[in-house]
Amino acid sequence: MRILLFGCDGQLGGELQSSLASLGEVIAVNKEDLDLTKVDIIPTFIDKVHPEFIVNAAAYTNVDQAEIELDVAYTVNAITPGVMAESARRSGSLFIHYSTDYVFDGQKGKPYTEGDSPNPINAYGHSKLAGEQAVQAVGGSFLILRTSCLYGLMGSSFPCKVLAWAREQKVMRIVEDQVGSPTWCRVLAECTAALLSREYRSRSGWPAERSGLYHVAGKGSASRFEWAKRILELDPHPEEQLVEEIQPARTEEFPTPAKRPENSALDCSRFEDTFDLLLPDWDSSLAIAMAEGS
Numbered sequence: 001m002r003i004l005l006f007g008c009d010g011q012l013g014g015e016l017q018s019s020l021a022s023l024g025e026v027i028a029v030n031k032e033d034l035d036l037t038k039v040d041i042i043p044t045f046i047d048k049v050h051p052e053f054i055v056n057a058a059a060y061t062n063v064d065q066a067e068i069e070l071d072v073a074y075t076v077n078a079i080t081p082g083v084m085a086e087s088a089r090r091s092g093s094l095f096i097h098y099s100t101d102y103v104f105d106g107q108k109g110k111p112y113t114e115g116d117s118p119n120p121i122n123a124y125g126h127s128k129l130a131g132e133q134a135v136q137a138v139g140g141s142f143l144i145l146r147t148s149c150l151y152g153l154m155g156s157s158f159p160c161k162v163l164a165w166a167r168e169q170k171v172m173r174i175v176e177d178q179v180g181s182p183t184w185c186r187v188l189a190e191c192t193a194a195l196l197s198r199e200y201r202s203r204s205g206w207p208a209e210r211s212g213l214y215h216v217a218g219k220g221s222a223s224r225f226e227w228a229k230r231i232l233e234l235d236p237h238p239e240e241q242l243v244e245e246i247q248p249a250r251t252e253e254f255p256t257p258a259k260r261p262e263n264s265a266l267d268c269s270r271f272e273d274t275f276d277l278l279l280p281d282w283d284s285s286l287a288i289a290m291a292e293g294s
């Protein structure tokens with residue numbers, strides 16, 4: 001199996017590199033290898049590699065900066081996925097792309113299904129929605145996996161920030177009016193690997209009726225406040241914490257250039273039913289991630 005992986009230096013890309021390695025040859029590509037704003041050279045690059053699967057974990061993910069760097073965000077998140085999907089369709093490869101709960105406005109009041117109409121409220125959400133639409137317009141064999149509150153335990157993920165704040169502040173204030181479905185990037189990477197392995201074993205090609213958009217996230221939902229409280233409870237080194245109290249706050253207290261949806265939790269039953277795969281709930285995945293520290 002020959003897998004071309006874009007975005008291998010990102011939090012999901014890093015996990016994918018490990019999860020996909022057991023399936024075959026992974027050609028892992030980062031920004032230095034190919035700057036995805038150079039859209040014109042992407043098809044030639046892909047043709048040269050001649051992959052059976054293309055997995056795109058690359059994205060412009062700085063939600064606030066996207067309000068300013070609209071053009072770059074749009075190129076990477078909207079145009080590039082369409083170009084990759086076109087290359088995949090031409091060569092008969094399966095294309096896997098990732099999207100976000102931020103395509104929704106967060107006003108539904110309960111978890112979103114794939115049938116709900118997107119209505120992004122920030123530039124990042126608009127660019128990611130345009131990417132979904134570009135991939136769907138190309139067609140072929142593709143999967144768009146929409147996820148939510150993706151985290152690893154490295155870099156500047158939310159759990160890393162909470163652990164750092166807890167070592168600096170006695171009172172932590174965390175927003176309770178932003179709700180999502182926290183998703184450990186290893187879970188998403190392993191779901192991707194499970195799908196690829198199944199498809200490869202069947203050798204009958206990806207069934208056209210399974211191409212499409214699926215929600216894949218930690219099961220259930222949590223506000224940032226609830227999520228942060230669990231992170232502190234699961235901290236493997238609580239003796240290092242300075243924090244004495246964690247208080248719920250409102251989003252207005254922390255103004256940001258981009259608006260965030262209030263409740264963009266995802267209902268993943270379509271994914272579970274279609275592929276007969278059970279997703280772990282967000283809390284149990286967090287416990288494993290924190291214990292492993294990755």
Ligand SMILES: NC(=O)c1ccc[n+]([C@@H]2O[C@H](COP(=O)([O-])OP(=O)(O)OC[C@H]3O[C@@H](n4cnc5c(N)ncnc54)[C@H](OP(=O)(O)O)[C@@H]3O)[C@@H](O)[C@H]2O)c1
Pocket residue numbers: 007008009010011012013030031032034035036037057058059060061076098099100101102128146147148149150151
């Ligand atoms: N993080 C979340 O909370 C979240 C939530 C829902 C959905 N998602 C989606 O999940 C997917 C994976 O997200 P993630 O959190 O793993 O993102 P990430 O850690 O920010 O990784 C994205 C990768 O894409 C690369 N990239 C950005 N611009 C590029 C360009 N012009 N050329 C080549 N590579 C470029 C980045 O490289 P540099 O770092 O060098 O720029 C980075 O390695 C994305 O589709 C994202 O939209 C994320």
